């Protein structure tokens with residue numbers, strides 16, 4: 001597949017880190033790329049992808065950018081579905097179900113990241129299994145406030161973690177591609193907002 005599509009993954013990573021400027025730069029490069037050599041019946045998806053990339057490039061905040069990236073991911077999935085190809089789901093399937101330790105914030109973050117990744121592939125592949133597993137993984141995170149350097153995290157941080165957990169429940173109930181994109185966009189914005197605030 002075209003290498004430049006990977007800019008979308010760079011956008012995703014930047015948004016997760018809360019780095020809107022970097023996300024915009026990467027999105028802009030994807031929006032400007034010339035895919036004119038592609039077959040006509042691919043152009044519909046390429047243009048959907050580029051429209052959402054262009055929206056990210058001018059996004060006013062992480063929420064807007066997250067929403068557009070989620071829609072972009074559904075354009076990836078649309079083309080794969082139509083061509084009956086795309087990322088192999090073997091990797092997703094091999095991992096099976098996970099058990100998590102939850103001794104501190106880092107453990108909680110590893111679980112978040114795993115779940116977010118499954119949901120991303122849920123949209124991009126698209127994979128029903130990936131989506132459901134990621135959603136369940138988030139919805140089943142522990143309710144307690146995790147420790148950070150030996151102390152429980154502050155109440156505002158804990159509240160944000162509970163909101164992430166709630167999005168896992170929303171994601172489990174989201175059946176349509178549109179509903180899933182909506183949840184995923186909110187999720188990514190929340191990861192990025194807190195990472196930006198905590199500068200980590």
Ligand code: HEC
Pocket residue numbers: 001002005006008009042043045046049072073075076077079080083085086087088124
């Ligand atoms: C216009 C159609 C189309 C769009 C849009 C598209 N893909 Fe693909 N993708 C393909 C095809 C066809 C393949 C099969 C392998 C190949 O031809 O290289 C593929 C394969 C893949 C693979 C597995 C093979 C590899 O290169 O590792 C990944 C991962 C992937 N796509 C990710 C994405 C992501 C992420 C996006 C959105 C940013 C996307 N694709 C958008 C058509 C598309």
Ligand code: HEC
Pocket residue numbers: 016105106109110112113114116156157158160161164187188190191192194195198200
């Ligand atoms: C309320 C704040 C908050 C939210 C929400 C949040 N994070 Fe984090 N994240 C942190 C902090 C603080 C750290 C640094 C913690 C540490 O020491 O590992 C971190 C670190 C990480 C790390 C690095 C962990 C490591 O191995 O060092 C990853 C990956 C991560 N977060 C993913 C996510 C994802 C994905 C989401 C959204 C689904 C998310 N985070 C949501 C606060 C948050």
